[in-house]
């Protein structure tokens with residue numbers, strides 16, 4: 001079993017063999033820092049004035065890409081295993097980069113950064129890996145152009161590489177065509193630099209880490225129903241941020257705890273922001289045995305310790321407004337559903353098609369290889385539960401969440417599971433195999 005999937009060892013780990021766990025997963029782990037919040041801590045720390053100290057920062061590849069981009073923009077960022085310290089000088093402290101800004105695999109980095117760069121009077125070029133090259137950028141390019149930024153890119157700004165020449169921005173009122181926290185956040189970042197009040201209308205509430213962080217850095221933002229208002233020209237001040245554990249990473253072990261026989265897992269420091277807890281509602285509806293111990297002290301982002309144990313599960317239907325609250329957890333929910341009694345229907349999740357991979361296709365194709373009864377639909381999938389899974393050669397397709405879902409599947413598969421492109425897991429959970437190993441008894 002691999003002990004650590006870090007950046008130095010990543011290339012040797014492209015193919016790994018995992019075996020069924022017949023004893024159960026037992027013990028306690030502290031899940032790594034939240035990816036969405038880690039990205040934003042660097043971004044706000046960089047545009048604020050003064051020092052920002054971030055603890056429990058996620059040292060995954062995506063967040064390291066964000067640090068690298070802001071360093072290229074002239075921000076002094078110190079980073080070690082314990083903390084990240086950002087020496088912000090305000091937006092006026094950001095400098096025209098001499099190099100291309102490479103976001104790697106990170107959609108959050110490119111879309112939010114485009115929003116920040118739109119309000120700065122210089123030129124920059126943004127690229128990413130082959131997955132980023134397939135992901136839609138029009139969703140941010142359209143509103144940012146409307147605010148006054150000059151953005152170009154392949155196929156008129158549909159895809160990367162993107163070039164941004166920022167300028168004087170006008171505030172806008174923008175109704176999001178898709179429920180996306182990345183698009184909302186890009187507009188809010190641009191709005192902080194625009195003339196007047198920018199209003200964003202969400203079709204469905206999405207994660208609100210950007211809004212919480214504006215307040216944390218001393219800024220003002222307000223919400224009325226599904227409308228969010230931010231005034232341009234605000235000055236933000238550096239602060240201390242303790243990043244809560246990522247519920248999207250915890251999800252893999254929450255599901256493992258439910259489906260691997262004889263398991264009892266305690267997950268410490270899990271972020272419980274209500275815009276992210278859809279997975280817990282689904283687990284509860286399906287009959288999972290969980291206990292919660294909330295940490296009262298957390299106001300900025302609530303957290304709790306969660307204990308989960310092997311459970312009898314039943315199928316469910318997941319769709320509508322809950323989708324943005326669990327969009328990243330759908331791959332692992334699909335695995336959960338293969339072990340439930342009855343049928344699970346996942347619908348209204350078209351957005352899965354434009355994630356790190358087309359997650360309707362990759363979830364369905366890889367789980368089918370393990371013998372699951374799963375069918376793709378136009379906006380989700382239908383899973384008939386209760387089937388025993390068997391080992392096979394499967395592929396993460398370079399998608400961290402597909403890789404982790406398959407690694408958890410290996411724990412219940414009869415026979416060996418060979419996982420190709422396991423290195424993708426380092427994007428959001430470099431210590432994933434260490435934790436899996438620690439829980440295996």
Ligand code: S3P
Pocket residue numbers: 035036037108179180181182183185207327328351
């Ligand atoms: C994120 C928003 C979501 C999510 C992604 C992180 C964020 O993407 O899937 O992993 O940090 O704002 P969309 O905005 O595309 O829904």
